[in-house]
Amino acid sequence: MGALYNQVADQLQALINDGVYRAGDRLPGVRVLSRQFGVSISTVLQAHQTLEARGFLQARERSGYFVRLPSHDVPEPSMPDQRTRPVPVSAREMALDLCADEKKQMVPLASAVPHPDFLPVRQIQQSTIWAARRGLETLDYAFPGKACFRRQIAQRMATIGVPVAPDDVLATNGAQEAIILALRAVTHAGDIVAVESPSFPGILQALDVVGLRVIEIPAHPSEGMSLEGLQLALEQWPLKACVVVPNHSNPMGARMSDERKLQLVSMLDAAGVPLIEDDIYGDLYHTGERPRPAKAFDRSGNVIYCSSFSKTVSPGLRLGWMIPGRYMAGVRQHKYFVNLATSSLPQLAMAHFLEQGGYDRYLRQARQNYGEVIERLRSAVALSFPAGTAVSKPSGGFVLWIQMPDCISGTEVYQRARQEGINVAPGLMFSTTNKFENCLRLNAANPWTDRIETAVIRLGALAHDASNRAS
Amino acid sequence: MGALYNQVADQLQALINDGVYRAGDRLPGVRVLSRQFGVSISTVLQAHQTLEARGFLQARERSGYFVRLPSHDVPEPSMPDQRTRPVPVSAREMALDLCADEKKQMVPLASAVPHPDFLPVRQIQQSTIWAARRGLETLDYAFPGKACFRRQIAQRMATIGVPVAPDDVLATNGAQEAIILALRAVTHAGDIVAVESPSFPGILQALDVVGLRVIEIPAHPSEGMSLEGLQLALEQWPLKACVVVPNHSNPMGARMSDERKLQLVSMLDAAGVPLIEDDIYGDLYHTGERPRPAKAFDRSGNVIYCSSFSKTVSPGLRLGWMIPGRYMAGVRQHKYFVNLATSSLPQLAMAHFLEQGGYDRYLRQARQNYGEVIERLRSAVALSFPAGTAVSKPSGGFVLWIQMPDCISGTEVYQRARQEGINVAPGLMFSTTNKFENCLRLNAANPWTDRIETAVIRLGALAHDASNRAS
Incomplete structure (x- = not known):
């Protein structure tokens, strides 16, 4: 039999095994369970902790206990294994099919695009109306970005270990454009670039646009790019850049530890190879603290930080930003050449949303x-x-x-x-x-x-x- | 002495020569002049016609007579002379200096950007507020363009001789991006492309981005690209595209006649060379009728039409569009690769502005x-x-x-x-x-x-x- 809380835990576990409570379900509150099992609240709490230790429950701050599948x-x-040779990139057109399919009311399990129910529709609408009322400010030409937007981004970056000035920030049409601008600034057609494997298809498409060859470095499902694999590639090939998603990579969801981020940044800096960091999922950590980007460990300006609001606030805004470090001049020129500037209206709306604290509340x-x-x-x-x-x-x-x-x-x-x-x-x-x-x-x-x-x-x-x- | 109206004309001409009335000034109304010279209104009108015939005045519908310099x-x-060989493009960075200078409160005679006083600030603000209120419609992902925007564009295109369906239209971040997408769809790095000479620097920058070589075809200051020069280039070089601004080219302001547009379209079609048309100034004809684009003469889908609202409504919206004809598939794919879609908000605002008739009134x-x-x-x-x-x-x-x-x-x-x-x-x-x-x-x-x-x-x-x- 054992202690009372163990009996309660066993009964709860049986309910879970029987599918009464399924993974992701929130358990009833402690008062409800206390009445249900006829035990004290403190016994219920001990039972919770027991099930958490057994891997069946997960505590979420201010939300209670949730059922999880034991890991x-x-x-x-x-x-994956490491390939030994770089190959030319020919990004698959499948992405276009997926995109068309989602419009056909199919079950949307393909594209990594948030469902409207998860978007801060009303809040961003208020900020957009505020922005629309700015009149001329929405119409003038904002190269390399609206001052108020760049200031808000600089403030956010400081909170995640990247203290930069507004002038270090460049506004882009999403992170995809940022990555392409970064690649353009540091490579020429035919150069070899290292990426994680499996890779986000957008990164492969970016390499395709710039005409690069790729070497795929195996990635661990929770620790990210293999640094040993990268070291090997650095020794074997004249890499011109390395594109990494250190926080919650797509598709694996890996997160590099701070130690490995530091090591990644140092290795590439020592080798004189620019690191292009895509931090688009950085704000979407599920628990704990906001993970720092690799850019936070950059002392020489060798990291080109790229991100956007497409995975958080909305893909339709098409608003991203980058901090190109010492590659700013080249990035600026390419931005000007490819489309001159990023639309002013989304920048003003996001600046307001950020300033009012709406973004953090939404996150x-x-x-x-x-x-x-x-x-x-x-x-x-x-x-x-x-x-x-x-x-x-x-x-x-x-x-x-x-x-x-x-x-x-x-x-x-x-x-x-x-x-x-x-x-x-x-x-x-x-x-x-x-x-x-x-x-x-x-x-x-x-x-x-x-x-x-x-x-x-x-x-x-x-x-x-x-x-x-x-x- | 001659007729009384000739005397009045001579006196007015003397006032113009003395700088009392300067080029661009509006002459006083006929009643005022009639009193001033002690002559009848019909004499004043005859004097006006005389001075118009001499080239000193210009009549403007419903606005009266304006002083002009005899042409x-x-x-x-x-x-310019025709060069005999294509050269690699290395677009000048001077454009960036110009852009920075204009922000320093210099007299803005460099960039081709409208002064705020000439922009429809209040009207577009109303449409933008309308758009902001659309909520989710502003946030979802609009590839290859918002339906309402593409429908409005299709309606406008029909009125200038280009009957297309909304699905034939693709929204872009301005015309610059449209030209780059067009070039990507029909060329590979190293290919040779014909442009007008002198050329809009943005077109040279676009060629630079895609890594192309250029052959500059001399342009007549009022008739546009020399078709003889183009024919010569077609015979001598394996051209992969030809970029032309047939209506009010930048920097010369030339406008090709309909006959020459038809000839241009036919020549290139026969040679199997895609025509990339930049019609960004087409809506800004000073007098008479809206000139037709070259696309109006396209029977085979060989013309890729590009335009934007950057020279009319606002450069800050970063909103353009293209009609890629038979090159749609390639253009779509490249658009998806470079930045996935164009921001939804400016598309909704412009769709409303167009639908309400505000754009035409403003023009x-x-x-x-x-x-x-x-x-x-x-x-x-x-x-x-x-x-x-x-x-x-x-x-x-x-x-x-x-x-x-x-x-x-x-x-x-x-x-x-x-x-x-x-x-x-x-x-x-x-x-x-x-x-x-x-x-x-x-x-x-x-x-x-x-x-x-x-x-x-x-x-x-x-x-x-x-x-x-x-x-």
């Missing part, structure tokens, strides 16, 4: 939403997919990486799901070298509904089918 | 403003600059091209003027081959003030100085 139930994906809710949906999605995948499936365990952001057994074709699952109105991203998109054929990426930025859950279960069934056909 | 007083600039005033300032600027240049100076005679837009005698260095005038707080664009910027050293481009999109007039007179004095030092 040992789903292994993390394995690291608190968004982080919790994404953490919850990721947890539910992980559980649903673990329950539905064939044995041997591994799932990433992101500590931030809203994408999930699924590694199925080698015999299962992610492309086949993608194609069959598409016919059934379910949109997912096939693993092939995340490499230029036909790796990750057995993988899928799921977008977790949707409110958890029966429709979503049913779609994930169906994906699992399609994976089982593919597995049966293969064997 | 034979200032010759048009000559056509009527803008066209008259620019026509008047161009006229005043031409007169001031004719009066101030050394003998032998030629000046363009644009029928639309708001830039003026000044060709000084060969011995005068436009770069020297530019540098000395800059020290005195006057910003102009030196001729060197408009070519990649060090042509046009004796030229300057002036921006006429400023309300005509003493400060502007004094600056132009000062430029003339600096040109005289340069001429004296050279001889």
Whole structure:
């Protein structure tokens, strides 16, 4: 029998195992449970802690206890092998199909775009109306960015360990443009650039636009780019840049530790290779503290920091920024050449939203939403997919990486799901070298509904089918 | 003595020659003049017609008579010679200096950016507030453009002889981006592209971004690109595209006739070379009818039409559009790769402004403003600059091209003027081959003030100085 709180814990665990409470569900409050089990509140609290230690519950600040799947139930994906040669980039057009598909009312598990329910629609509307009333300020030409926007960005950057002046900031049409400007500033067509593997397809597309060759460095599912792999590549190839997403990478959700960020920055600085950092998911950590960007460890101006509000406030604003460090002159010139400046209106609206504190208030809710949906999605995948499936365990952001057994074709699952109105991203998109054929990426930025859950279960069934056909 | 109206005409001409009425001034109304000269109103009207025939007056619909400089007083600039070989493009960074200078409260005669007084600030503000209230519509991701914006553009295009569907339209961050997307869709690095000479620097920068070589085709100051020159280039070189500004080109202000547009479109179609048309000044014709774009003569989808609202409504919106014809697939893919989509907010605001008729009402005033300032600027240049100076005679837009005698260095005038707080664009910027050293481009999109007039007179004095030092 054991202590009273252990009995309560066992009963709660049985309810979880029976599916009464499912992963992602919030447990009833302590007073309710105290009445339900006829025990004291302190016993309930001890039972909670016990289940947390067993891996069945997760405490969330000011929100109570949530059911989680014990982490040992789903292994993390394995690291890919390192390729020995750089290859030319020919980014896949599949992204365009995905984009078109999502407009057709398919279940939106493919693109990493937040569902409208998760966007701060009313708040940003107020800031946009404020901006619209600025009259001439919305119409004049803002190269290399609106002063008020750059000032707000500089203030935010200081809070995450990157003290910069407004003049060090350049406004862009999203992070994608920022990465392209960075690549243009430090490379020429045909140069070799290192990226993580699996890679965010946008980064591969950026390399394609600039005409670069890529060397893919294996990434650990929770620790990010292999620094040993990078060291090897630095020794073997005349790298001209390295593009990394150190915080909650896409698609794996890995987060490099501060120690590894420092090491990454130092290695590249010593080698004279610019580091292009994409921090677009940095603000979307699920718990704890805002992780610092690699730029916070940059002492020489060798890190080109890129980010945007497309994954937080809205993809439709098309508003990003970059801190190009010592590459500012080249970046400025390229920005001017490609489209002169970034639209003034979104910059004014975001400056107001930031200044009023609306962004921080919104982030608190968004982080919790994404953490919850990721947890539910992980559980649903673990329950539905064939044995041997591994799932990433992101500590931030809203994408999930699924590694199925080698015999299962992610492309086949993608194609069959598409016919059934379910949109997912096939693993092939995340490499230029036909790796990750057995993988899928799921977008977790949707409110958890029966429709979503049913779609994930169906994906699992399609994976089982593919597995049966293969064997 | 002659007829009474001739005497009145002679007296008015004397007043003009004495500088009592200066070029661009509006003559007093017919009733005032009738009292002043003690003649009948019909005599005044006859005197007006006489002076108009002599080239001293210009009638403007519903506005009365305005003083103009007889056109034979200032010759048009000559056509440049044709170069025999394509050259790599290395666009000058001077544009960035010009841009920075204008922020320093210099007299803004360099950049082709409208003065705020000429922008529809209040009207567009109303449309922007309307757009801001759309909430979610401003936040979602609009690839390849907002439906309402594309519909409005399709409606406008139909009125200028280009009947297209909304789906044929793609929204861009200004015309500069549109031109780059067009070049990316139809060329590869190292290819040869034909442009007008002198060229808009933005087009040379676009060629630089894509890594192209250029062949400069001489342009006639009022008739545009030499079709004979283009034919020669087509026979000699494997051209992959031809970029033309058929309506009110920058810097010369030339407008190709419909016959020549048809010939241009047919020549390039027959040669299998895509025509990239920049129609950014098309709506800013000073008198008469809206000139048709070359795209209106396109039967095969070989013309990629590019335009924007940066020269009309506001450069700060960063909103343009393109109609890529049969090159849509490539253009779409590149747009997605470089920055995914164009900001939704400016598209919604412009769609509303267009739908409400605000844009057309605004254009009527803008066209008259620019026509008047161009006229005043031409007169001031004719009066101030050394003998032998030629000046363009644009029928639309708001830039003026000044060709000084060969011995005068436009770069020297530019540098000395800059020290005195006057910003102009030196001729060197408009070519990649060090042509046009004796030229300057002036921006006429400023309300005509003493400060502007004094600056132009000062430029003339600096040109005289340069001429004296050279001889």
